[in-house]
Amino acid sequence: MQPVQPTMTQRVAETMPTETKESFGTMLKDAIQSVNDSQVASDNMTTKLINGDNVELHDVMITSQKASITLNTALQVRNKVVEAYQEIMRMTV
Template identity: 85%
Template sequence: MAISQVSITQPVQPTLTQTVAQTIPSQNKESFGTVLKNAISAVNDSQVASDNMTNKLVNGDNVELHDVMIAAQKANITLNTALQVRNKVVEAYQEIMRMTV
């Protein structure tokens, strides 16, 4: 059993701000409405996929139970994430409205 040597010459991971700045050039920015529409569409797609898998299982199609449960959990997580983001946006809006001018 050999122990390999630890190398310090591995590249350093870029910071989050550098990564975001590189992935979103200024000429390719999407509007807020487009981003919101895509996010809601993704949540809806996961819900529909979960419903389809559940219906296939109920109808006796060749679907594994664990695949159905995974799809249901993914749909649940995406919906809860969307709800939490919405709550934070509403909270931020309310905080802005409480500011005195």
């Protein structure tokens, strides 16, 4: 007789690492800090290039584009959150 094998969901649950749940506020703060860090890094690279430090132009452009993409993503997320909030406020109870 063979032992009963656990179902697939039990196996998946066993292999999933335990996660620490962080609050929404903490997650939002970290995301905003990430956007700020990318903007500061872009500003620093641009300043170094202007001052004539040993910085490659393509590195400055890559950092600048990463900062731009990060900021645009944050703005789109904000727009969706505001839109969802407004939709909830329009609902009748």
